[in-house]
Amino acid sequence: MAKSARASSKKFNNQRKAASVFAPTENARAERLSAKLLELAKQPKPESSDVNMNTEDNDLQVEITTRDDNDTAMEVDASTKTTKPRRSSRVIAKTNILVPISILVFAIGFFPYKPFLPGLAEYESLELGPPPSGPFDKLVFMVVDALRSDFVFSEKSGFEFTQSLIRDGSAVPFTANARSPTVTMPRIKSITTGSIPSFVDLILNFDEADTSSTLSAQDTWLAQLKARGMGKLLMxxxxxxxxxxxxxxxxxxGTTSFFVSDFTEVDNNVTRNIAGELENNDWGLMVLHYLGLDHIGHKSGPRSPNMVPKQQEMDGIVQTLFEAIESKNHLKSTLLVICGDHGMNDAGNHGASSPGETSPALLFISPKMKAISSGLSAPATPKDEFEYYSKVEQSDLAPTIAALLGFPVSKNNLGAFIPAFLPFWPSARDRVQILMRNAKQILGIVTAAFGDELFDPKSTTDPCLLEPTDINTLACQWRSISQKAHTVADARHVDAEWLSATSTWLRRAQDLMSAMASNYDIPKLLLGLALASVSMLLSISSTVSRGYNWNSDAVPLLLITLSYGIMMFASSFVEEEHHFWYWSCTLWLAYLGSRQVAKTRRISLVGWFLVALAALRLMRSWNQTGQKYAGEPDIVKIFLLPYPELLWILVAATYGIISFNILASLDGLPYVISTGLSSFLVSAAFSFKLAFTAEDAPELVVGFAKAVYDMFQGQTLLFRARLVFALLSITGVWATYRSIVGGPRASRTSAYLFHYLYSLLALTQSRATNIPILLLSSLIFNFLQSSNLSIPQITTSSILLQHATFFAFGGSNAISSIDLSSAYNGISSFNVIAVGFLTLISNWSGPIFWTSAANLLLMKKAHEGQKDVFRQHITLLTAFTAASIAFVMAACTILRTHLFIWTVFSPKYLYCMAWGLGQHLLINVGFGGLLYWLSSR
Incomplete structure (x- = not known):
């Protein structure tokens, strides 16, 4: 009993020492022990004969009691410790839920559908007699996708027959101005309605399955043709x-518009219908939309060897159509319109607002054109880069087609009738009617926005005496031309001055309404911004509450975030954003290298540090991007395209290194199997890249690359791509299985295998000229892996290199930089999920590489014994992502009336959505979390 009392006394002393930390638990234990002692004290004292001198049982009982009480305390203590990680995980989950919610709420307010006036327009009385009839009764509307003006009008054009029509007056040429976004769906909306489409159509343009953005309830010249029974409509x-x-x-x-690997069949499917339909007399409209030229641009750019032959093919179709119109009686009054929906930039892409993208060709063709045109010289010299002949707005097609075919202008039209076609109506009254009907239709839209007081002739306010703002000047000019309209219409001769003044008024009204800000939903903009800000603050608070000992390591990330956010308020910085990431990466690597070398003084680390800086310098010059220097000389243009042998040496080296790394990571398999699998996998991937490049840019496959390509001939690209994807999937499944059942060492090896498998997938989805960038990225990764980095340093490195490699691969904040050339690898028909996945890999291959590389660096920290590794990493990533989204939202909100809101800031927000939803949530959180989970088992 004495020994038991001594043990109890010792326990009470320990309880008092720990009371300040585990007071509730220790107090409870003390109470239980006190009660037990009091109970023992109340028991009768034993007789001396009953006393057992063997104290082992008593000692054992006290030891068991003590152990039970300690176990209870440890359980409570452990539960206390786990509450913080669980609470932190919940906070991180909430912040990452708020990210997509904020993005979507802001997008709804920033990209709303514009309201349209329903119903079809009717002729209103102008007291100028009956509406003039049109000189044409049929329309062949031929769209050649991405038909840039120089493709038709320059000396290097393949449209020789079309140029002969320009010279003899049968074709009237223009350069159309296609406003951003320069993608197909918004451009067709503009062409057919004459309105300025919503920027949301840019998003819908990438979804082949979308049917929400229809024009079935809107007034278009197609609806007018159908309503007036002018014949059947063909497409x-x-x-x-x-x-x-x-x-x-x-x-x-119909043919799908995103299967960019097809240059031929996609156009043959259109042409095969022409001959039979030209014999029919039951149609009033035939729409022909050719995609092959656009696909060539996406695959290999405007200078592709396939480009001129495709132009010659299109020129042959123009000749077929014109000769039929000229020779067949039922086609005598048929108007042929040839146009591009948009152009393309020097990379073959489109979507932004560069001169090449916004300058498609436009021609009105008919033998009747000779009555108003004596012909123009062709080929022609551009006035300003891609501006050939006269320049008109693409939306001007709507009122011009309406007048030429004799029906009312669409209700929502902002286009102006092209004055060059007025000579088709000799009567002054008819010309006045055409212009005044167009002007009154646009006036209705102007007065809906600004009110009608300034434009009302009965108003006592004279706009000509007010401050000469755009709207006051427009109202003053309207009073002048409207008052003179009847006088001019009754005159025997056409008043050229009045016609010019009216055409000028139409153009000014068009410019004013086109430049007006969208109908933003301000509450939704502010709500989205607030949600993003809350997400950022929650991320920061989570780091503070966890008490992570980051010292000064997180300060650089804070400075980068603030600098990046401030930069978002300047349009020129948004366009040239790549410079920010390039210079930030350079400074960051220099900072890390100097610190690491000073700490370790290892010669090998000095070598890797210098190699990393050199690799980054080469990466910065690999592809010129942005707006200011896009198309300027870079490593690809100066060294790789002129010397393809050098390109394939670098490509082969990259594949060889990955093959060796995959083999080293297959240590769980017998040597014969691992060697065969790695060799077969990399050989299949390399042969696919050779075959793809031979199809895409055959001029690059020369020398030993051509010899290797000839060895692997006989299989289609579709089969080759599917074989590569199948082998990658099989190896990935094996690596996953080994991670789960193989133990810690197998998990670490599998993590590296996953990294190398992704690298091979990235090579498969990248252009051949960009493959060496992954080799350079691997060199930088080796430096980081040789360094002893903290978690904030790993996160900062990942963020910087994700963005730097995105731009190094040729990315930008312009929609035109989206690369669709590899979006259909291994796919025989359109599938939105598969195409979306492959497009993501193609355009974000560099950032995803650094997500995987960061996982390996984090795994190293976890195996060193550091806790909450991935949680700390994701917390910092989420804080940066939420902050960058909030800054972009603030910039778009504050600068919503800026001149470049649609050409610079709106595309930037779309990329912000892609970075937030795609790269952060799907890749960094989802894919990165899966990799870390597999590697830490």
């Missing part, structure tokens, strides 16, 4: 027309 080509105009066409043959 052959891009099925975007079928989505926009459901149940409108009587005969169709």
């Amino acid at each position: 052959f080509g891009d099925d975007t027309w079928l989505k926009l105009f459901p149940d409108t066409f009587d005969r169709t043959d």
